[in-house]
Amino acid sequence: MKERDFDLAFAKKLRQLYADVTGSRGMPDPDRVVPDDETADLVFAAAVELLAEVGLYNKDSQRVVQVTREEILEIASSRLSEIELGTGAERVTVRERKPGSTFPPVIVTGPVGGPFTEECYLPCHLSYAQEPTCQGLLGGVLLSWQGIENMAGRPNELIVTAAEGELIARAAEAAGKPGLYLGPFPPGGISPEAIFCNHSAASLPPGQAQIPIQLMPELKLSWTKIDLALYCQAHGVHPWTDIVSVIGAFCRNALESSISQTAGVLGAWTFTGGSTASVWSTDIEGLCTRKRNLWTNCATTRALERNVGNPVFLLGYASAGPCTEMALLETAAYSVAYTASGGELIWGGSTCNGVDTNAYAGLQGRMVGEAAEAACGLSADRANQIIERLFAAFEADLPVAPKGLTFDRCYDLDSIRPTRQYAQLYQRTKDALSADFGLSFTL
Amino acid sequence: MTAFEEIAEALDRLDEDTVELVREALARGEDPLEIIEQGIVVGIRTCGDKLAAYEYGVPELLVAGELAQECIKVVRPHLDPSKAPAKATVVIATVQGDIHELGKNLVALLLELAGFTIVDLGVDVAPMAIIDKAEETGATVIALSSLMVTTMPAQQEVITYLRDTGKRERFRVIVGGAPTSRSWADSIGADGWAADAQAAVALVEGLCGSGDRQ
Numbered sequence: 148m149k150e151r152d153f154d155l156a157f158a159k160k161l162r163q164l165y166a167d168v169t170g171s172r173g174m175p176d177p178d179r180v181v182p183d184d185e186t187a188d189l190v191f192a193a194a195v196e197l198l199a200e201v202g203l204y205n206k207d208s209q210r211v212v213q214v215t216r217e218e219i220l221e222i223a224s225s226r227l228s229e230i231e232l233g234t235g236a237e238r239v240t241v242r243e244r245k246p247g248s249t250f251p252p253v254i255v256t257g258p259v260g261g262p263f264t265e266e267c268y269l270p271c272h273l274s275y276a277q278e279p280t281c282q283g284l285l286g287g288v289l290l291s292w293q294g295i296e297n298m299a300g301r302p303n304e305l306i307v308t309a310a311e312g313e314l315i316a317r318a319a320e321a322a323g324k325p326g327l328y329l330g331p332f333p334p335g336g337i338s339p340e341a342i343f344c345n346h347s348a349a350s351l352p353p354g355q356a357q358i359p360i361q362l363m364p365e366l367k368l369s370w371t372k373i374d375l376a377l378y379c380q381a382h383g384v385h386p387w388t389d390i391v392s393v394i395g396a397f398c399r400n401a402l403e404s405s406i407s408q409t410a411g412v413l414g415a416w417t418f419t420g421g422s423t424a425s426v427w428s429t430d431i432e433g434l435c436t437r438k439r440n441l442w443t444n445c446a447t448t449r450a451l452e453r454n455v456g457n458p459v460f461l462l463g464y465a466s467a468g469p470c471t472e473m474a475l476l477e478t479a480a481y482s483v484a485y486t487a488s489g490g491e492l493i494w495g496g497s498t499c500n501g502v503d504t505n506a507y508a509g510l511q512g513r514m515v516g517e518a519a520e521a522a523c524g525l526s527a528d529r530a531n532q533i534i535e536r537l538f539a540a541f542e543a544d545l546p547v548a549p550k551g552l553t554f555d556r557c558y559d560l561d562s563i564r565p566t567r568q569y570a571q572l573y574q575r576t577k578d579a580l581s582a583d584f585g586l587s588f589t590l
Numbered sequence: 591m592t593a594f595e596e597i598a599e600a601l602d603r604l605d606e607d608t609v610e611l612v613r614e615a616l617a618r619g620e621d622p623l624e625i626i627e628q629g630i631v632v633g634i635r636t637c638g639d640k641l642a643a644y645e646y647g648v649p650e651l652l653v654a655g656e657l658a659q660e661c662i663k664v665v666r667p668h669l670d671p672s673k674a675p676a677k678a679t680v681v682i683a684t685v686q687g688d689i690h691e692l693g694k695n696l697v698a699l700l701l702e703l704a705g706f707t708i709v710d711l712g713v714d715v716a717p718m719a720i721i722d723k724a725e726e727t728g729a730t731v732i733a734l735s736s737l738m739v740t741t742m743p744a745q746q747e748v749i750t751y752l753r754d755t756g757k758r759e760r761f762r763v764i765v766g767g768a769p770t771s772r773s774w775a776d777s778i779g780a781d782g783w784a785a786d787a788q789a790a791v792a793l794v795e796g797l798c799g800s801g802d803r804q
Contacts, residue, residue: 154652399647
C-alpha cells in the first residue's frame with residue numbers, strides 16, 4: 148500500500164471515530180486537562196477500533212501490519228503493571244497509580260534532548276542529578292566533543308554519543324547516585340549504529356538504561372524499529388516504547404491525537420514487547436506545552452490506566468527558559484496534570500522547548516518533583532482548577548516565551564549551586580504557587 | 591453566488607462535484623484563467639486557512655490538492671499558453687541523517703497547492719543528491735528541513751557544497767525545522783528561514799518575486 152493511501156485510510160477512520168465520540172457526549176471540555184472516566188474509556192475503545200481497522204504501516208516494506216481486536220486486547224492484558232529502574236541504592240519501582248493516588252510518580256529529570264556545548268554538559272546534568280527528588284536522569288545532546296561536531300548518522304555521532312554516555316554516568320556518580328536510572332541511552336543517539344554500539348560499550352545493568360523505540364506519527368514503523376526491539380530482547384533491556392502524536396498534521400485536535408497516541412501504544416507493544424508507554428504530544432509548529440498537548444497526554448494516560456494498568460511515562464517541557472517564573476509555572480502545571488491523571492513516571496524539567504543551547508538547569512527538575520508531590524491525592528476537579536489558573540497566568544505567552552538565562556549564568560559552575568537570584572525566584576514562585584494557585588507543598 | 595465562488599466553496603467542502611462545476615463554468619464561457627485564480631486558488635487558500643486553524647488536517651489538504659489538480663487538468667486545454675501562470679520549481683528534502691518528514695511534507699504540499707512545481711526527494715538525502723536534482727530540474731529554490739540539532743549542520747553542508755562548486759548563486763536556499771531559527775539561517779548563509787509551512791509559502795513567493803519566475 149502506498150503511504151499516502153494509508154494516511155488517507157487512517158484519517159478517514161479517525162474522523163469517523165471523532166464524530167462517534169463527540170456525537171455520543173459532545174466535545175470533551177478542553178479545560179478539564181485531567182479527563183473523566185467516560186472520556187478515557189471512549190478514547191481507549193476508539194483506539195482499539197482504529198488500530199484494528201488500519202493497522203501499523205511499515206514505511207520500508209510499504210505493507211500494513213494488521214492486528215485483530217482480540218490480539219490487541221490480549222497483548223494489552225499481558226503487560227506488566229510495574230517495573231524496576233536503576234540499580235543499588237537508586238533502584239526505584241515504577242508502580243501502578245491512579246488519579247488520587249497518594250504516592251507520587253517516579254521523577255526523572257534532565258535537559259531531555261536539549262543541546263549543549265562541552266563545558267556545560269557535565270555540570271548541568273549534575274545540577275539535575277543532585278536534586279533529592281531526582282530518581283532518574285535524562286540527558287541532553289552534546290553539539291560537539293573535543294572538536295568533533297555531532298552529526299547524526301555519521302561516525303561523529305558514535306564518538307560524541309559515547310562521550311554523552313560517559314558524562315551522564317559521571318554526573319550520576321558525582322551526585323552520589325551511581326545507580327541512577329539513565330533513561331534512553333545514549334541520550335542523543337539517533338542512528339541504530341550509535342545506539343547499539345554505545346549502549347553495549349557502556350555495559351550498564353539492564354535496569355539502568357533503556358533503548359528508545361519510537362513509533363513514527365501516525366502509526367508508522369520501519370525495519371530499524373524492529374531491529375531495536377530485537378536488540379532489547381537479546382540484551383534483556385526493557386524497551387522505551389515512545390509514541391508521539393502531532394496535532395495539526397493528521398490529527399486535528401487533542402481528542403483525535405489522544406486516540407491515535409493510544410492506538411500507537413497498543414500497536415507498538417505488538418513488536419517492542421515492552422510494557423511501558425512513553426507518551427508526548429506536539430503541535431505541528433513544534434510547541435508541546437499548550438493545554439491541548441497536556442490534554443492529549445493525560446487522556447492517553449487515563450485510557451491506559453483504566454484499561455491496561457501499565458506504567459505510563461509522561462513528557463513535560465517548558466517553553467520559557469531557566470530563571471524565569473514562567474518556566475517554573477509551566478513545570479508545575481504539567482507536573483500537577485500528570486500526577487493527577489495517574490501517570491507512573493514524569494520525564495521533565497527541560498526548558499526552551501528543548502531547543503536552545505545550554506538553556507537548562509536543575510532547579511526545573513526540583514520543581515517537577517516538588518509539584519508532583521504536592522499534587523498527590525488531589526481530585527481531578529481540584530487539579531483541573533489549579534491547572535486552569537496556572538495556564539491563565541502564562542498561556543498567552545507560550546509562543547513568545549522568555550528565554551531566561553543559560554546554565555552558566557544561573558548556576559555557579561564550581562559549586563553547582565543556583566545563583567542567589569535564581570534561588571530567590573524559585574522560592575518566590577513556590578510561595579505564589581501555594582498562596583495564589585492552591586498548591587500545598589510538602590517538600 | 592458566482593460560478594467562481596461555487597467552485598471555491600465546493601473545493602473547500604472537498605466535494606467531488608467541484609470538477610463538474612468547473613466543466614459547467616467552462617461550458618458557460620467563463621474565463622479559464624479566472625476559474626483558476628478566483629475559483630480553484632481561492633478554494634485551496636481557504637483549505638490552507640482551515641489547516642492553520644486546526645479545522646482541517648493534512649489528509650483534507652491532500653484530498654483538496656487532488657481535486658484541484660483534476661480541475662486544472664480540465665481547464666488547461668482552454669488556457670491561452672501565454673497567459674498560463676508558471677511558477678518556480680522547488681527541490682525539497684530532509685537533510686542527511688534525519689528521517690523526520692511531517693513538516694517537510696506539509697511545506698511541500700502547501701507549496702504545490704500554491705502552484706509551485708515540487709520535487710520532493712524525501713528524507714535522509716545526501717547534499718550532492720539535492721544539488722544534482724536541483725540542477726537537473728532547473729529549480730529556483732532548494733528547501734532543506736531538519737528536525738534535530740545533530741542534523742542542522744547538514745543544512746550548512748548543502749550551502750558549503752554549492753559554494754565549493756561555484757553554484758551558490760544559481761539557487762535560493764531556504765531552511766526550516768523545529769530547532770532552526772532565523773539567526774541559524776543567517777549564520778549559514780541561507781537565503782531565508784520560515785517558522786511554519788504557511789510562512790514557507792510566503793517566503794518562497796517572496797524569493798521568487800511575483801511567483802512567475804521559472
